[in-house]
Amino acid sequence: MISTxxxxxxxxxxxxIVEAVRGLDLEVAEGELVAFLGPNGAGKxxxxxxxxxxxxxxxxxxxxxxxxxxxxxxxxxxxxGYVGQGNGAxxxxxxxDELVTQGxxxxxxxxxxxxxxxxxxxxxxxxxxxxxxxxxxxxxxxxRLDIALGMVHRPELLFLDEPSSxxxxxxxANLWEHILRLRASGTTVFLTTHYLEEADxxxxxxxxxxxxxxxxxxxxxxxxxxxxxxxxxxTTDDPVRTARIADRVPLAREVVVDGNEVxxxxxxxxxxxxxxxxxxxxxTVDVWTAEVRRPTLDDVFLALTGRxxxxxxx
Amino acid sequence: MxxxxxxxxxxxREVRPTLRNxxxxxxxxxxxxxxxxxxxxxxxxxxxxxGASWQWFVPGTLIMMGLSGTVSAGYLLLAEMSGGSLxxxxxxxxxxxxxxxxxxxxxxVLLLAxxxxxxxxxxxxxFRLHLVGALVAMLLLxxxxxxxxxxxxALAVVARKQEPMxxxxxxxxxxxxxxxxxxxxxxxxxxxxxxxxxxxxxLTYVVEAERALFAGDVxxxxxxxxxxxxxxxxxxGVLVGARAMRRVA
Ligand SMILES: Nc1ncnc2c1ncn2[C@@H]1O[C@H](COP(=O)(O)OP(=O)(O)OP(=O)(O)O)[C@@H](O)[C@H]1O
Ligand SMILES: [Mg+2]
Numbered sequence: 001m002i003s004t005x006x007x008x009x010x011x012x013x014x015x016x017i018v019e020a021v022r023g024l025d026l027e028v029a030e031g032e033l034v035a036f037l038g039p040n041g042a043g044k045x046x047x048x049x050x051x052x053x054x055x056x057x058x059x060x061x062x063x064x065x066x067x068x069x070x071x072x073x074x075x076x077x078x079x080x081g082y083v084g085q086g087n088g089a090x091x092x093x094x095x096x097d098e099l100v101t102q103g104x105x106x107x108x109x110x111x112x113x114x115x116x117x118x119x120x121x122x123x124x125x126x127x128x129x130x131x132x133x134x135x136x137x138x139x140x141x142x143x144r145l146d147i148a149l150g151m152v153h154r155p156e157l158l159f160l161d162e163p164s165s166x167x168x169x170x171x172x173a174n175l176w177e178h179i180l181r182l183r184a185s186g187t188t189v190f191l192t193t194h195y196l197e198e199a200d201x202x203x204x205x206x207x208x209x210x211x212x213x214x215x216x217x218x219x220x221x222x223x224x225x226x227x228x229x230x231x232x233x234x235t236t237d238d239p240v241r242t243a244r245i246a247d248r249v250p251l252a253r254e255v256v257v258d259g260n261e262v263x264x265x266x267x268x269x270x271x272x273x274x275x276x277x278x279x280x281x282x283x284t285v286d287v288w289t290a291e292v293r294r295p296t297l298d299d300v301f302l303a304l305t306g307r308x309x310x311x312x313x314x
Numbered sequence: 315m316x317x318x319x320x321x322x323x324x325x326x327r328e329v330r331p332t333l334r335n336x337x338x339x340x341x342x343x344x345x346x347x348x349x350x351x352x353x354x355x356x357x358x359x360x361x362x363x364x365g366a367s368w369q370w371f372v373p374g375t376l377i378m379m380g381l382s383g384t385v386s387a388g389y390l391l392l393a394e395m396s397g398g399s400l401x402x403x404x405x406x407x408x409x410x411x412x413x414x415x416x417x418x419x420x421x422x423v424l425l426l427a428x429x430x431x432x433x434x435x436x437x438x439x440x441f442r443l444h445l446v447g448a449l450v451a452m453l454l455l456x457x458x459x460x461x462x463x464x465x466x467x468a469l470a471v472v473a474r475k476q477e478p479m480x481x482x483x484x485x486x487x488x489x490x491x492x493x494x495x496x497x498x499x500x501x502x503x504x505x506x507x508x509x510x511x512x513x514x515x516x517l518t519y520v521v522e523a524e525r526a527l528f529a530g531d532v533x534x535x536x537x538x539x540x541x542x543x544x545x546x547x548x549x550x551g552v553l554v555g556a557r558a559m560r561r562v563a
Contacts, residue, residue, distance in 0.1 A: 049401075052405050053404075053405065054401055054404060054405065074407060077405055077406060077407045078407050080405070081405075082401075082402070082405040084398050084401045084402060085398070086397055086398020086399075086401065087397050087398045087399060088398060088399055088401075088402035089399055089402075090393075090394055090397065090399040091393070091397065091399075092331045092390075093327065093330070093331060093399075094330075094331075094334070097327070097330055098327075101323065101326070101327040102402075102406070104323045104326075105320075105323060105403065105406035105407070105408045106406060106407065107407070133331075146402075149402060
């Protein structure tokens with residue numbers, strides 16, 4: 001559905017060149033749900049703008065459903081939906097009017113456009129706001145309208161640039177319901193997010209971008225297992241011997257002694273913990289507490305870049 | 315054909331807020347009406363007497379209204395560029411040309427409505443209406459309106475990274491364009507370099523045509539010159555504007 005090779009975009013700002021996106025190679029198959037994750041300024045929006053024909057690449061190529069974004073932007077536009085990072089609805093236009101216009105832009109006739117607008121006003125809980133100018137809505141209400149606008153024509157591929165920003169937890173859950181329903185009906189969804197938990201829990205595939213380059217691309221589960229691993233923590237009466245035994249655990253990394261506490265990282269903590277406990281027991285080490293902590297995507301980012309995504313994003 | 319349909323969609327979108335709240339249309343006319351009342355009354359007392367000054371001033375006022383009113387095409391475009399709603403439209407299959415023409419057509423139609431109002435307002439004060447001439451004059455005005463709106467949009471695109479530039483350039487261009495077209499004061503008595511510049515200003519011909527038309531002279535050479543000038547202005551404006559729209563993204 002999406003296929004890019006060496007996709008690159010530079011900006012000239014005051015005679016300096018900003019390399020916003022550097023050689024993006026990406027393949028997204030039909031029906032995938034992909035989260036594009038990265039700190040502020042990583043190049044997420046710039047990538048999306050190139051994929052949606054809003055921005056010409058400096059070099060490299062991108063194909064959407066087989067159509068080159070540069071050579072045949074019209075064909076690309078017919079197939080995609082896009083919810084940008086900004087406000088999709090003009091401030092002076094009424095909520096319903098904008099939804100109807102959107103339908104008309106995608107070739108629906110007037111009656112069909114109105115029907116679809118009313119349907120989306122309902123599902124996105126905007127019906128009470130239908131006659132208000134978009135500029136008078138709250139941030140979260142406006143975001144819901146943006147998302148509704150992106151879904152009007154039921155595109156086969158939907159790009160969402162931080163769809164959940166500004167939404168309260170309940171609306172974020174609702175949004176994900178919609179996204180998962182789209183996904184179930186075969187829509188390919190490519191979204192950026194700052195919410196690590198969201199990418200972690202919902203996306204089947206996480207693409208991590210930093211300084212304009214993809215630095216990881218896999219399922220959240222495998223990324224965490226391969227790059228971060230589970231954290232095991234045991235406290236014992238003999239931390240020195242505990243550490244020595246922990247070192248012999250297959251694939252154990254970063255064994256750290258801290259007082260009576262010994263910490264290590266392993267790909268599959270819940271399987272390793274019983275093995276470790278048995279080994280400690282056999283060596284007559286007295287174990288007081290034992291704990292497995294699942295890694296987060298933040299641990300992945302930390303392992304990849306040495307920086308925490310939370311700190312960078314803040 | 316598709317271009318026409320798409321232009322219709324964009325036009326409908328743009329015009330709807332005004333239809334929903336037509337009072338704004340009247341506010342937009344405050345400046346030309348005040349201008350007309352003050353200057354028109356002043357001059358009628360001084361020079362011409364009877365209602366003749368209206369015949370000279372109304373056409374100029376309409377052009378002035380066209381110049382200041384159609385600016386909003388660029389202004390609104392600028393707002394939509396920075397807000398993100400233009401991006402949303404640009405990702406739809408609607409062509410860039412339709413987006414431009416739909417917008418400028420709306421300005422042009424509003425201009426038509428405003429000019430009708432102005433004419434209705436001055437009628438009781440001794441303005442003599444020659445219906446056919448007035449209708450052609452309005453048509454001419456709306457053609458110029460398309461050109462002005464399109465140029466304003468082009469300027470908005472060029473200035474999108476430094477919005478204040480839009481206003482600076484617009485203001486800087488507007489005043490000489492206005493003065494040199496003979497809208498406010500007759501250009502006949504001006505120094506020769508000024509008269510030359512005014513001959514290069516497409517609006518000059520439009521103003522002359524408007525005056526002839528409102529005087530009931532439909533078949534004169536001034537009208538032909540105005541029509542040619544207005545159409546050429548609109549065509550060049552739309553070409554430049556559409557080119558600019560393609561450059562946005
Ligand atoms: N129009 C532009 N002109 C100049 N520089 C730009 C432009 N757009 C983006 N950049 C720069 O390109 C880099 C990537 O920006 P981009 O908007 O793609 O980041 P992002 O990953 O979407 O960040 P965020 O999470 O803050 O939305 C940044 O350094 C940004 O300053
Ligand atoms: Mg962004």
